[in-house]
Amino acid sequence: MTNENAVEREAGAQFNLSVMSDDFAEVILSALDAVDAKKVWMKTDDVATAATGSIADVFDVVKAIYLNASKTGLHVEMSGNIVLGGCNTGEDENDKNEVRLNDETSRRISQKAGCRFSIYPLGETGYIEKITKSVEKLPDYGVEVSMVPFATRIDGEVNDIFEALEATFTEIQETSEHVVMPFTISCNSPSNR
Structure with a gap:
């Protein structure tokens, strides 16, 4: 699934985790604590959580945080951006x-979910064909794919x-x-x- 180049390049993620419950803070903090984040640099403040590291490690950590919150059975939403290049801050301890x-x-x-996403290769011509x-x-x-306004929707298991x-x-x-x-x-x- 991933290639050697993907493991070596540093990516960053910034996301918000929203839990529709009165005990949202406990669920969010528990999800963050349950994840092994030693291969990424990660910081959470009152607005968002940011993480940087290899592409594989960033996706591993973001997915694990979401799954640990979602296994509560509560309505859980995560919105954010995953980026490559640009202004990543922080240091990771990725051992490559x-x-x-x-x-x-x-x-x-095991958790079913729906996801909307877009992807933008910045500064390129012919990007629509590449995205398509x-x-x-x-x-x-193993996901169901549909087009929605301004995005692609995928439904299925969170791991998929x-x-x-x-x-x-x-x-x-x-x-x-x-x-x-x-x-x-x-x-x-x-x-x-």
């Missing part, structure tokens, strides 16, 4: 190996959704200096599609 510290635990959590080719591969990851997002990001970054992927993922929502 491909071991995903949270993968085994994340794979044991990547989006056409999404069903290969994040695998599809990472594969798309990884493919686009192979030939792009700067990439931005805004996303929103939601599970256990009381509303219908």
Whole structure:
């Protein structure tokens, strides 16, 4: 799924985790504490959480945080951006190996969700064709794909959704200096599609 180049390049994520419950703070803090983040630099403040590290490590940590919050059965939403190039801040302790510290635990959590995302290879001509080719591969990851205004929607298991997002990001970054992927993922929502 990921290639050697993806492991070596540093990515960054900034996201908000929203839990629709009175005990939202406890759920969010518990999800953050449950994740092994030693291979990324991570900081949480009153507005958002930011993480930097290899592409694989950033996706591993972001997915694990979301899954640990979502396993409560509460309506949980995460919105953010994953970026490559630009203004990442912080330092990671990535040892450049491909071991995903949270993968085994994340794979044991089964959670269905819906996700909307877009991906932008910045400063490129012909980017629409590049994006279209990547989006056409999404069903290969076991997710349902549909087009929605200004984005692509994918539905399925959270592990499959994040695998599809990472594969798309990884493919686009192979030939792009700067990439931005805004996303929103939601599970256990009381509303219908």
